[in-house]
Amino acid sequence: MLTLEHLHKQFGNLTALDDVSFKVPDGQITGLIGQNGSGKSTTFHSILNFLKYDGTIRWQGKPITESVFDEIGYLPEERSLMPKLTIEQQIVYLARLKDQPAKVIRPQIDNWLKKFAVKGKKTDRIKSLSKGNQQKVQLICTLIHRPKLVILDEPFSGLDPVNADLLKQAILETKAQGAAIIFSSHDMANVESLCDQLVMLRTGDVVLNGSITDVRNQFGRSELYVTTDWSEERLRQLPHVTDVNRLRGDRFLLRLDDEKAGPEIFQQLTNGQYIQEFSQQPPTLDEIFRMKAGIKQ
C-alpha cells in the first residue's frame, strides 16, 4: 500500500500541496482528479522523490528509496522516448534499468506489441512511429516489468476510444496481479469505469477522498432521470423539483432539493401506471467535478 500523510509542497509563494493525505491500497485503482494546476503532477513527483517535500510518503510501510524503484512503473504526463533507438532497444534499456534481464524481456516484446496493437516492427526506430504508437510503446515500457506500484499521469490523453479500451484492459490486468495503481485523468467516465476510489485535489487541497460509490452518495440521490410525455412546465410543478432539463425527446433530468421526495414524485408522475424510465441517482462524477472545482472554500 502507498500511503501519503500530510504532504506539503511550496514553490515560492505558491502552495502546490497542502496537507495532502490518502492511501492507494494494493490490488486497487485510485483516480487522482483535479483541474490543471491542482497539484496532481506535483503529488506524483513527490511520490517519485523528484522533489523535496514536507510530510511522509511510504510504500509498504517504508520510505521510497532506490531499493523500491524496480517495483514502480511510471508513465509521465507528456510522452517522451529516445527517438534514435528501435522499439526493442528502448523497451529493453528501460526494463534493464528496472533490473529486468534483457533475455527475459526480449521474448515478451512481440506479445506486448500485439496486445497494444502497435503498428510497427520491433526493429523500427521510435522516431518513425506515429505519436499514438509511441505512446503505446511508452505504456509497454511502464508495465512490462510487472510493477507493483503503477503511477500513470494522464494515461488516456491523446488515445482514441479503441486504444483507450486497450489501455483499460492492461490496467485491469495489472490490478488483477495485485498492483496498487494510481492515475490522473480529466475524463471522469474513465475514472468512474476503472477506479475503486478517487481523490480530488483543488489548488493543493484534498476535496474528495473515498470509494466512487461513497463519494457520489455523499452528494445524495438528487438527480432524477425520467422518460415521460409530461411537459417541461408540468414537471416543474412536482414537489422538491428545482430544475428541469430536457435531454433528448421525452427524456428529462430533474434536480431535487430533497432526495426523500423520490417516492412522492414517482406516485404523482406514474399514478400507478407504466413509465418507461424513472431513475433516481446521485450526481455523476463529471457533475461532482464541476461542482467541486467551482466551489471556493
Next chain:
Amino acid sequence: MNKTWIVAAETYLRQVKSWSFVMLVLSPFVLIAISLGVGYFSATSSVDQTKIAVISNQPALRKQFIKDNQDDVKTSVTTVSAAKKKVAKDNLAGYLVISSDATKVSGVYHANDSLSGGMRTKINTFLGKTQQQLNISNAKLSAGQLKSLNEPPAFKQQIKKKVSGASLAKMASFWILTFMIYMVLITYSSVTAQEIASEKGTKIMEIIFSSTKASKYFIGKIVGVLMVILTQIVVYLVGGYAFFELAMQLGKVKDFMTEYHSLVSAVVRNLVNVNLAFVLLGVIIYTIVSAFSGALVAKAEDAPKAAQPAIYLSMIAFFITIPFSNNADALLVKILSYVPFFSSYFMPLRVINSNASGLEIGVSLVILIASIAGLVIYISRIYEGLILQTDDTSFWKRLKRGLAYQK
C-alpha cells in the same frame, strides 16, 4: 548488471554507432590515405619522366655512373635508338652518351628540355671525377705526389647550438601533449554537453529517475563518454602504429627514423609517463564540467550552446600555456600546475622540463583527483534537480537553483 554500467553501455554504444563518431575517427586516416595515395601515384607516374638513360661504349663507365646516381637513371634503356623512342613518347627526360678515349672523357646529353641544375651538377661531378682519374693515371705520378695531390682542404664547422637534441625533444613533447589534450577536450566537450543537454527537461528523464538514482545515471553518462574517448584514442594508437609500420616500408621514412631515433624515443618517453595520467585526468575533469554545463541549459533545444563554458575554460588554459612553453620555471607555471583544469597543461610542462619533484607531481595529482571526486559527488547530488528543471529563466538563476538543489 549495475545500473551505472547499463547507462554507460547505452551511452557508449549510441555514440560509437553514430555516423558522426565514425566520421570523426576515420577522417584522419582517410585524409592520410588520400594524401599518401595521391603522393604515391604522382610519384610513380612521373618518376620515369624525370629519369635519364645512360649509354656508353664503355660498360665500366656506365656502371659507375649508375652506381653514383641510381635514383636518376632508367637502367633498362641501353641503346640510343631505344632512348630516342622513350624521349619521343615523353617516358624519359633524356639520355646521356658518355664516351672516353686515352686522354678525354666526354658526355653529350640529348633531350627535349634542358637539364635541371641538380642533374647537371651530378653529371659534371661524374665527368670531372672520371677525367681527373684519367689525368692522374696519364701523369704517372709517384706515391708521394699522388698523396699530396689527394690532400683534401681542411673544413670544420663550429656551431653554437641553441636547440640541443634534448630541448628539441622537450619542445616537441610539449606541443604534442598540449595539442592532444586541447583537441580531445574541444571535441568531447561538445559531445558530452550535447549528450546531456539533449535530455534536459525531457520526460524520459522522469522515467529514468524513477528507475535509478540520478547520481548513478550521471556517473554512467560520464563513464560512457570516457569510454568513447578511450575508443578513439585506441583506434588512433592502433591505426597510427599500422600507418607507421606501413610508412617504414618507404625508404625515406626509415632513414628519417634512423636519423632521429633518439629524438623520437625521447618524445615518446615524455608522453608515456606521469603526463599521461595528467592528460587522462584532465579529460575526465573537463568532461564532468561539460556534462554540468550541458545540464544547465534552459531546454534541450539549446544543446549546441551547452559546451561553451567548458570549451572557453579549456581555451583559456591552452592559450595561457603557450607563452610558457620555454619558461617552465615561471612562478605562474608553478602555481597553475596545482590548480585543477590548468594542472593538466602546466604540470606536464614542468615534468617535460624536469622542473617538478616527485612530491610536487604527487601533490598536484592528489589535488586533481580530489577535485574530480568532489565534483562528481556534488554534481551527482544536484543533477536530478538540474535535469528535471524546465524553467526558462536566466543562466545564473538556473545555476543558483541547481546549486541550491540538494536532497
